[in-house]
Amino acid sequence: MHAAILVALAAGAGAFAPAPALSHRAAPLSAEALKIGIVGGGTVGGGIVEILTHKQEQLTACAGGVGIEVKTVVVRDKSKERDWALPPGCTVTEDVDDVLDDADIDLVVEVAGGTTFAKDVVFGALKKRKDVVTANKALIAACLPEIEALLEDVNAEGEKVSFGFEAAVCGGIPIIHTLQTDFVGDSVTRLRGIMNGCTNWMLTKMEAEGVSYTDCLTEASALGYAEADPTLDVGGFDARSKLAIMIRLAFGVDVNEDDISCKGITNIKQVDFAYAKELLGGTIKLLGVAEMAAEGHELTAYVTPAFVPDGNTLAVIDDAINAVEITSENLQSSLLVGRGAGRFPTANSCVSDIVGCARKGLPEAFAKKTTDVTFMNDFSSQFYLRIQYRNEVGIVGNLGDICAKHDVSIYSLLQKPESDYFVLITEYGPRSNIKKVAAEVEGASWCVGDTFLMPVATKE
Amino acid sequence: MHAAILVALAAGAGAFAPAPALSHRAAPLSAEALKIGIVGGGTVGGGIVEILTHKQEQLTACAGGVGIEVKTVVVRDKSKERDWALPPGCTVTEDVDDVLDDADIDLVVEVAGGTTFAKDVVFGALKKRKDVVTANKALIAACLPEIEALLEDVNAEGEKVSFGFEAAVCGGIPIIHTLQTDFVGDSVTRLRGIMNGCTNWMLTKMEAEGVSYTDCLTEASALGYAEADPTLDVGGFDARSKLAIMIRLAFGVDVNEDDISCKGITNIKQVDFAYAKELLGGTIKLLGVAEMAAEGHELTAYVTPAFVPDGNTLAVIDDAINAVEITSENLQSSLLVGRGAGRFPTANSCVSDIVGCARKGLPEAFAKKTTDVTFMNDFSSQFYLRIQYRNEVGIVGNLGDICAKHDVSIYSLLQKPESDYFVLITEYGPRSNIKKVAAEVEGASWCVGDTFLMPVATKE
Numbered sequence: 002m003h004a005a006i007l008v009a010l011a012a013g014a015g016a017f018a019p020a021p022a023l024s025h026r027a028a029p030l031s032a033e034a035l036k037i038g039i040v041g042g043g044t045v046g047g048g049i050v051e052i053l054t055h056k057q058e059q060l061t062a063c064a065g066g067v068g069i070e071v072k073t074v075v076v077r078d079k080s081k082e083r084d085w086a087l088p089p090g091c092t093v094t095e096d097v098d099d100v101l102d103d104a105d106i107d108l109v110v111e112v113a114g115g116t117t118f119a120k121d122v123v124f125g126a127l128k129k130r131k132d133v134v135t136a137n138k139a140l141i142a143a144c145l146p147e148i149e150a151l152l153e154d155v156n157a158e159g160e161k162v163s164f165g166f167e168a169a170v171c172g173g174i175p176i177i178h179t180l181q182t183d184f185v186g187d188s189v190t191r192l193r194g195i196m197n198g199c200t201n202w203m204l205t206k207m208e209a210e211g212v213s214y215t216d217c218l219t220e221a222s223a224l225g226y227a228e229a230d231p232t233l234d235v236g237g238f239d240a241r242s243k244l245a246i247m248i249r250l251a252f253g254v255d256v257n258e259d260d261i262s263c264k265g266i267t268n269i270k271q272v273d274f275a276y277a278k279e280l281l282g283g284t285i286k287l288l289g290v291a292e293m294a295a296e297g298h299e300l301t302a303y304v305t306p307a308f309v310p311d312g313n314t315l316a317v318i319d320d321a322i323n324a325v326e327i328t329s330e331n332l333q334s335s336l337l338v339g340r341g342a343g344r345f346p347t348a349n350s351c352v353s354d355i356v357g358c359a360r361k362g363l364p365e366a367f368a369k370k371t372t373d374v375t376f377m378n379d380f381s382s383q384f385y386l387r388i389q390y391r392n393e394v395g396i397v398g399n400l401g402d403i404c405a406k407h408d409v410s411i412y413s414l415l416q417k418p419e420s421d422y423f424v425l426i427t428e429y430g431p432r433s434n435i436k437k438v439a440a441e442v443e444g445a446s447w448c449v450g451d452t453f454l455m456p457v458a459t460k461e
Numbered sequence: 462m463h464a465a466i467l468v469a470l471a472a473g474a475g476a477f478a479p480a481p482a483l484s485h486r487a488a489p490l491s492a493e494a495l496k497i498g499i500v501g502g503g504t505v506g507g508g509i510v511e512i513l514t515h516k517q518e519q520l521t522a523c524a525g526g527v528g529i530e531v532k533t534v535v536v537r538d539k540s541k542e543r544d545w546a547l548p549p550g551c552t553v554t555e556d557v558d559d560v561l562d563d564a565d566i567d568l569v570v571e572v573a574g575g576t577t578f579a580k581d582v583v584f585g586a587l588k589k590r591k592d593v594v595t596a597n598k599a600l601i602a603a604c605l606p607e608i609e610a611l612l613e614d615v616n617a618e619g620e621k622v623s624f625g626f627e628a629a630v631c632g633g634i635p636i637i638h639t640l641q642t643d644f645v646g647d648s649v650t651r652l653r654g655i656m657n658g659c660t661n662w663m664l665t666k667m668e669a670e671g672v673s674y675t676d677c678l679t680e681a682s683a684l685g686y687a688e689a690d691p692t693l694d695v696g697g698f699d700a701r702s703k704l705a706i707m708i709r710l711a712f713g714v715d716v717n718e719d720d721i722s723c724k725g726i727t728n729i730k731q732v733d734f735a736y737a738k739e740l741l742g743g744t745i746k747l748l749g750v751a752e753m754a755a756e757g758h759e760l761t762a763y764v765t766p767a768f769v770p771d772g773n774t775l776a777v778i779d780d781a782i783n784a785v786e787i788t789s790e791n792l793q794s795s796l797l798v799g800r801g802a803g804r805f806p807t808a809n810s811c812v813s814d815i816v817g818c819a820r821k822g823l824p825e826a827f828a829k830k831t832t833d834v835t836f837m838n839d840f841s842s843q844f845y846l847r848i849q850y851r852n853e854v855g856i857v858g859n860l861g862d863i864c865a866k867h868d869v870s871i872y873s874l875l876q877k878p879e880s881d882y883f884v885l886i887t888e889y890g891p892r893s894n895i896k897k898v899a900a901e902v903e904g905a906s907w908c909v910g911d912t913f914l915m916p917v918a919t920k921e
Contacts, residue, residue, distance in 0.1 A: 052646040052647075052791065053646070056645075056646045056647075056648075059645065059646070059713075059828075059829060060645055060646055062825070062828045062829065062830065063641075063642075063645035063824070063825055063828040063829065064645075064825075065621075065825055065828075161525075167643075173791070173792040173793070173795065174795065175639050175642070175643040175795075178638070178639075178642060178643060179635050179638075179639070181523075182523075182635070182638060182813055182816070182817065183627075183635040183638060183809075183810070183813045184809075184813075185516075185519065185520055185523035185524075185812065185813055185816045186512040186513070186516045186519070186520055186808075186809055186812035186813065186816070187512075187516075187809050188516075253519075312777075314774070314777055314778070314798065317772075317774055317777055318774070330805070331512065331633070331805040331806060331808070331809035332633040332799055332800060332805070332806050332809055333633070333799075333800050333806070334798075334799065334800070335633065335634065335635075335797075335798065335799040335800075336796070336797070336798035336799065337795075337796070337797055337798075338774065338794075338795065338796035338797075338798070339792055339793075339794065339795040339796065340792060340793050340794070340795075345790070345791040345792070345793075346791060346792050346793070348646075348791070349643075349644075349646055349647050349791035349792055350643070352645065352646035353642055353643045353644075353645055353646065356642070356645045356646070357642065357822075360824070360825070361821070361822070362817075362821070362822035362823070362824060363822070364523070364820070364822060365522070365523055365524075365525055365820070368519075368522045368523040368525075369519060369522065369523065370522065
């Protein structure tokens with residue numbers, strides 16, 4: 002295998018300026034290797050070191066002959082035991098300046114997480130004209146325009162600095178590279194997907210085993226599927242951060258993530274699986290959706306549980322898997338499915354970006370940009386409305402009146418025997434109308450507690 | 462939108478050497494645009510011209526500020542009416558040398574098809590140190606080692622020449638880029654997928670509507686889903702060419718496509734859908750499969766109809782859609798789904814490669830390379846064997862003896878009332894054994910005609 006790889010190295014040698022191609026063959030690889038500093042020596046950081054160590058030859062070939070050397074790893078506590086082996090010649094330090102101030106380091110990998118220290122690392126490295134690779138979804142979702150402005154500033158002259166963040170969105174799914182490179186000549190009209198593994202695992206289990214939401218969450222946390230603060234998962238906020246980042250890449254539109262309406266899975270009950278299945282056939286998924294209308298001038302986006310009918314591929318994406326569906330002019334419909342999180346899926350995406358930097362081929366980070374788009378909060382769909390009721394005369398008549406008043410047409414209605422709930426499926430119409438219906442129903446004498454509303458996803 | 466794009470251009474301007482960044486802002490784009498020649502002005506060629514024309518600003522931004530100009534289009538017959546508009550300043554010619562001999566042309570797009578003229582175009586352009594983008598699956602499957610050797614030769618010194626072929630495999634699915642960039646630090650253990658849209662459309666229709674194979678093929682041809690020679694589709698050969706190319710990228714192994722065992726869908730009957738569904742639950746798909754065993758030293762690959770059980774996502778991929786599933790050490794399981802063919806899906810992939818060349822960021826074409834792998838023809842699986850019979854005493858006993866003789870364990874057996882067929886599902890075991898069973902059964906007095914054998918795909 003060595004001989005074969007060396008042939009490939011020699012062939013691709015011209016990629017890494019400025020040394021002439023022939024010198025690659027004679028000189029040891031380390032002479033012009035890309036030197037990296039990793040900030041964060043935990044789960045993902047350790048995974049990166051392991052992949053870089055074990056796949057060295059293959060990585061060098063894919064980088065066009067450029068070796069990759071981990072020079073420094075910054076950890077919080079040097080005395081803490083690590084589950085990964087230090088590569089030869091690599092230093093472990095607690096001082097991030099050992100990376101930021103080291104002119105020898107070409108690329109900084111930020112896998113520390115958070116938005117304070119990590120922000121200093123990412124911004125500090127870019128300012129020092131180092132390439133940056135990060136897995137930090139929260140930081141990018143919060144600071145994308147700032148990062149973009151800094152990149153523009155740094156890249157206004159001199160050799161280009163690259164910013165890779167494949168690992169920040171949907172872990173092992175190459176959705177960032179795909180949006181950056183495979184839709185350059187296309188116009189995306191809709192993004193839709195299952196963007197959080199923890200909640201998808203929970204919903205799958207709730208439906209298959211009839212387990213309650215609370216018990217599922219306890220188990221998801223024990224299995225490590227939930228974030229340290231599970232509110233980020235079950236509240237839909239983790240999915241929303243990913244959606245906001247993907248919106249920028251797919252549509253070229255900057256959306257403040259807080260402006261995207263966000264509803265989690267906390268109010269889903271067993272009865273919803275049964276009613277929805279009976280009325281329409283299918284299942285419930287937590288979806289992130291962004292859709293362009295008005296010929297590219299109006300964007301709606303939201304995170305919500307949704308009823309996903311049979312025949313929609315998203316309906317069969319189970320467990321802790323993520324899936325992103327892209328609808329576009331040229332490609333029509335594309336779907337990417339994979340692990341959304343985990344040590345090696347995330348580390349693999351970081352390594353892919355590191356190799357992209359080594360071969361100077363990482364795509365433009367935020368090339369698509371559009372400013373003449375209005376962000377619309379309302380959106381249209383069929384909706385599922387679950388209502389808890391107490392028996393009274395005239396409920397259906399009253400409900401019919403309320404729907405008519407707010408211009409909502411009823412597609413179907415189901416009340417199972419011995420259930421405290423009935424469920425209404427609307428015809429296609431604006432969410433604002435059905436929300437008015439829900440609000441008015443909640444004020445009726447026969448309604449108990451809060452109603453539960455979710456859209457019905459289209460099959461296509 | 463103009464202002465926004467111009468900001469992005471200025472920011473990314475450093476990417477295209479040798480002009481200094483600031484000159485980008487002042488100079489017109491055409492001054493340093495990438496000049497391309499397109500060989501083939503038909504469906505795909507016209508689609509490329511249309512995308513390049515209509516998405517110009519977006520493409521330039523994604524190419525880091527480099528404009529893309531179609532200088533020349535080579536067509537077979539200049540007098541033939543075209544369904545696409547000629548870009549300003551573009552020449553149409555019937556002489557391919559107007560492209561190959563034009564030192565001004567940086568990149569040649571080959572969308573003429575075939576393996577004779579197209580081979581001259583691709584090899585001629587590479588020899589002249591022009592980047593090449595092609596949609597030609599047949600050429601690459603037939604000549605991959607030759608193309609690789611030429612690239613090595615050309616790239617041994619001087620500025621690197623790029624070779625893009627995203628459009629050659631599964632049209633609009635970015636499987637080539639994904640294998641080239643997102644698995645650089647990973648080890649693929651299995652590739653599996655639906656790699657031919659025509660046959661998937663036919664199988665979907667056969668199952669859903671009970672239409673015969675022959676009627677389906679007639680309709681598929683009329684709808685333009687079939688190749689000019691439909692044998693390439695229904696015989697599995699189109700899928701096999703794609704599989705051979707993907708094997709090289711995923712595993713680094715050169716396999717002669719003729720060495721890959723290939724069975725098409727021509728012998729599938731309605732009864733197979735019914736029997737398979739009843740025995741196992743699921744459907745029938747034409748799959749391309751490649752699997753690595755023996756710690757990366759043994760590879761098996763085959764194209765075959767397969768029973769795909771419910772719960773396997775491939776079971777719900779219907780109509781003319783392609784899907785490729787990649788199993789790997791780091792990412793575990795990834796799935797890419799999309800249009801496998803068609804004007805704009807294919808043209809979109811070409812444009813993505815053109816932009817990759819413009820920004821000098823196209824990945825290494827064939828970086829992964831392994832030579833210590835043995836290609837194995839046999840493989841193990843559960844199998845489905847359909848047998849047509851005439852009534853005799855002792856059939857089951859005789860069949861049991863034949864299976865025992867060849868070390869095949871029976872998992873289940875079904876004979877529906879009033880059917881001329883019965884079906885056997887085996888336990889997991891080598892194909893060579895069940896093929897011996899099939900051969901011996903075909904010699905039995907109670908067997909009518911040929912048996913039909915296909916593997917049962919695993920759920921995961």
